[in-house]
Amino acid sequence: MRRVLLPALVVLALLGAWELLARTGWLAGLLDINEAASDLLVPAPTQVAEALWNDRDLLVDNGWVTLKELLAGVALSLALGAAFAVAMHLSETLRRAFYPLLVASQTIPIVAIAPVLVIWLGFGIGPTLAVIVLICFFPVTVSTLDGLRSVDQAAIRMMRTLDAGRAAILRRLELPAALPRFFSGAKVAVAVAAIGAVFGEYVSANEGLGVVIKQAQAQLLTARVFAAVVVLSAFALGLFGLLSLLERRFAWWGSAGP
Amino acid sequence: MTSATIEISDLGHGFGPLEVIGELGLVVEAGEVVGLVGPSGCGKSTLLELTCGLQEPRRGRVRVAGGAAAEERLASCAFMPQRDLLLPWLAAIDNASLAPRNRGASRREARAEARPLFERFGLADFAAARPNELSGGMRQRVAFLRTLLAGKPVLLLDEPFAALDAITRAEMQEWLAGALRTEARTCVLVTHDVEEALYLCDRVVVLSARPAGAVAELSPESPRAADRDATVTDAEFATQRERALEALHEGSR
Numbered sequence: 001m002r003r004v005l006l007p008a009l010v011v012l013a014l015l016g017a018w019e020l021l022a023r024t025g026w027l028a029g030l031l032d033i034n035e036a037a038s039d040l041l042v043p044a045p046t047q048v049a050e051a052l053w054n055d056r057d058l059l060v061d062n063g064w065v066t067l068k069e070l071l072a073g074v075a076l077s078l079a080l081g082a083a084f085a086v087a088m089h090l091s092e093t094l095r096r097a098f099y100p101l102l103v104a105s106q107t108i109p110i111v112a113i114a115p116v117l118v119i120w121l122g123f124g125i126g127p128t129l130a131v132i133v134l135i136c137f138f139p140v141t142v143s144t145l146d147g148l149r150s151v152d153q154a155a156i157r158m159m160r161t162l163d164a165g166r167a168a169i170l171r172r173l174e175l176p177a178a179l180p181r182f183f184s185g186a187k188v189a190v191a192v193a194a195i196g197a198v199f200g201e202y203v204s205a206n207e208g209l210g211v212v213i214k215q216a217q218a219q220l221l222t223a224r225v226f227a228a229v230v231v232l233s234a235f236a237l238g239l240f241g242l243l244s245l246l247e248r249r250f251a252w253w254g255s256a257g258p
Numbered sequence: 259m260t261s262a263t264i265e266i267s268d269l270g271h272g273f274g275p276l277e278v279i280g281e282l283g284l285v286v287e288a289g290e291v292v293g294l295v296g297p298s299g300c301g302k303s304t305l306l307e308l309t310c311g312l313q314e315p316r317r318g319r320v321r322v323a324g325g326a327a328a329e330e331r332l333a334s335c336a337f338m339p340q341r342d343l344l345l346p347w348l349a350a351i352d353n354a355s356l357a358p359r360n361r362g363a364s365r366r367e368a369r370a371e372a373r374p375l376f377e378r379f380g381l382a383d384f385a386a387a388r389p390n391e392l393s394g395g396m397r398q399r400v401a402f403l404r405t406l407l408a409g410k411p412v413l414l415l416d417e418p419f420a421a422l423d424a425i426t427r428a429e430m431q432e433w434l435a436g437a438l439r440t441e442a443r444t445c446v447l448v449t450h451d452v453e454e455a456l457y458l459c460d461r462v463v464v465l466s467a468r469p470a471g472a473v474a475e476l477s478p479e480s481p482r483a484a485d486r487d488a489t490v491t492d493a494e495f496a497t498q499r500e501r502a503l504e505a506l507h508e509g510s511r
Contacts, residue, residue: 154339157312161337162408164360172356176347253346253390 015045022047043223051223052230058212063231066197066209069125070235073132074193078186080133081140085182088141089148089174090166106138110196114203121204128200128208135196136189140182147181148174180254183247190239194232262323262334262411262444263288264309270317271301271308272469278304280469282318288411291438291445291481293455295502296465297510302448303340305470306414309446310335322412336408338415342401344389350400351376351385357408375403379437395426399433406441413445419454428486431457435482452502453490458482464502466509474505 021027022044028034033041043051052059084102088095110131117127151174159169201210209228216224264286271279278301286292294302307313309320311331319326323334336357344353352359354376355368363371376382381399389397398418405413418434419427431454438445438458449455455462456478464474476498483489 152343154341155343155345157307158337158339158343159356159360160312161310161332161335162357162360162404164356168360172359173345176345 019044019046041220041222043226047223048226048230051221051227055224055227058224059209059227059231062207062209062212062228063235065205065207066194066201066232067235069128069132069197069200069208070190070193070239072125073129073196074136074186074190074239076129077133077136077189077193078140078182081137081185081189082144082182084137084141085144085148085178086170086175088145090170095145102138102141105134108134110134110199114199117200118204123204123206125205127204128197128210131200132193132196136193139188139192140185143185143188144178144182147178150181151177176253179251180247183243183251187240187243187247190243191236193239194236198232263321264412264444264446265321266305266309266318268318269305269308269315269320270469271304271313271315277469279308279315280471282465282471284463284472286444286446288444289442290461291447291459293459293462294446294448294465295450295452295455295462295506296470297467297506298450300465300467300470300510302465302470303416306337306416306446306448310337310412310414312337334410335412335414336405336410338401338405338413338418340417340420342389342397344392344397344400344404346389349386349388350381350392350396353389354400354403354407356404372403372407375406378440379403379433393426394422395430398422398430402434402437406437411444413443415445415447417449418447420450427451427454432486434458435486436484438482452499452506456495456498456502457486457489462502464505464509467511473509474502476502 018027021030022042027042031042084098088098113134114127114131117130121127121130155173155177156169159173164172197208198210198213201208202214205211209232212228213225216222216228264284266282266284269279269282269284270277282305284292294305296302304313308315309322309331311322311328314328320331322331325331325334344350345356348356351369351372352365355363355372358368358371359365373382373385376385379399381396381403384392384396384400387396389400392400402415402418405415419430422430435458447455447458452462456476458481459478460481462476462478463472464476465471466473478498479492479494480489489495
């Protein structure tokens with residue numbers, strides 16, 4: 001009960017304060033915004049809620065597009081991230097060769113590369129997926145690799161005395177031991193995946209929540225921008241919750257290890 | 259199963275500048291249970307890892323069942339580490355049958371191999387339990403069955419009961435005595451508990467502090483007797499214990 005109640009109270013308190021500040025014009029004053037424009041630039045939560053309801057068709061249609069991209073992008077990132085991690089764990093050479101490159105990949109400014117991705121991959125879902133994967137595979141790879149590498153050496157020696165070859169050690173000891181860390185990485189990944197989706201859609205799509213945000217911004221429909229953000233947050237929270245459930249079901253031993 | 263001997267001659271080993279074992283010779287006959295007792299950090303665990311081929315000695319020779327190469331030793335020895343190292347994601351029976359699984363048996367085949375042992379050693383009701391549902395003593399029993407199911411002629415036990423409380427440890431010693439009566443193997447038991455060694459072993463070798471060498475050898479009268487309490491309160495047992503403790507004391511100076 002407390003787990004739900006506490007965050008709910010915090011959110012309600014913040015929304016209440018925001019509503020009050022927006023309605024009294026205090027926030028607009030603070031930001032030095034003309035009172036007439038304040039409704040456009042600083043929408044109150046109730047106005048955002050209104051936009052959520054009024055624009056529901058728009059949000060549902062475009063949200064569905066973004067959700068599909070998110071799911072595909074996250075799935076691709078998890079598969080790639082895990083595969084990278086296992087490959088780098090099995091080969092010292094691969095790890096030395098590719099780890100710096102992996103870290104460097106995270107310094108690529110997405111804003112700069114997104115238009116280039118459109119040229120490479122064409123207009124459509126390709127660049128969006130590429131941006132999501134570029135952002136998301138990194139935390140998955142790093143935490144899974146850490147999990148694989150931090151397996152108790154005594155357990156590995158024990159497996160060797162139990163006639164385990166390299167494949168058996170990987171399959172029966174290292175992979176299950178690293179699974180909780182894989183989920184930690186995956187949870188970080190889904191939290192940032194939504195940002196990747198919006199970036200991708202910004203430059204290369206004609207539908208999706210990123211497009212809704214871009215167009216609403218141009219028309220100063222700030223409440224709609226916020227409404228789209230609310231939907232995106234809901235997606236991220238939903239995916240995060242789903243991963244937490246899967247983690248509790250399939251990696252319940254946590255970092256306890258053998 | 260009991261035909262393997264261990265021959266260790268002129269063994270020397272260390273880590274960096276640290277000499278851990280110096281000039282050690284030891285022969286364990288087939289089917290014999292030998293206890294190694296020594297002060298902490300004297301290289302007892304290292305000796306077991308050298309024996310089973312997990313490490314290569316700097317000097318000297320180790321032969322197990324006639325084989326000197328690391329793979330040959332590894333193929334002849336089953337090793338029970340200090341911590342039980344049960345895998346938390348596997349049920350007790352699946353932990354115990356890791357070796358058959360690693361050799362390519364299906365889960366069903368491996369379980370079928372483990373089940374009779376679980377029944378014989380009173381663990382049948384716990385076969386499906388997860389390690390975190392088992393008590394310390396139970397976990398050690400599962401770890402011992404896992405070692406048995408490796409199907410090797412030589413058992414190397416590294417302080418298997420060190421982490422248990424005194425009462426559980428006494429129970430486990432009695433249990434292990436029974437297990438070794440029915441599953442006779444060549445066995446080396448490392449412990450810092452003199453009483454444990456004298457109760458369980460045919461022969462007890464007392465090791466000195468680093469660099470470890472043998473300083474005394476004792477032969478208990480009635481190893482692995484069914485009644486542990488009667489054995490350890492026996493006058494002769496007490497004399498042996500005194501002698502072992504004295505040697506241990508001398509050797510750790």
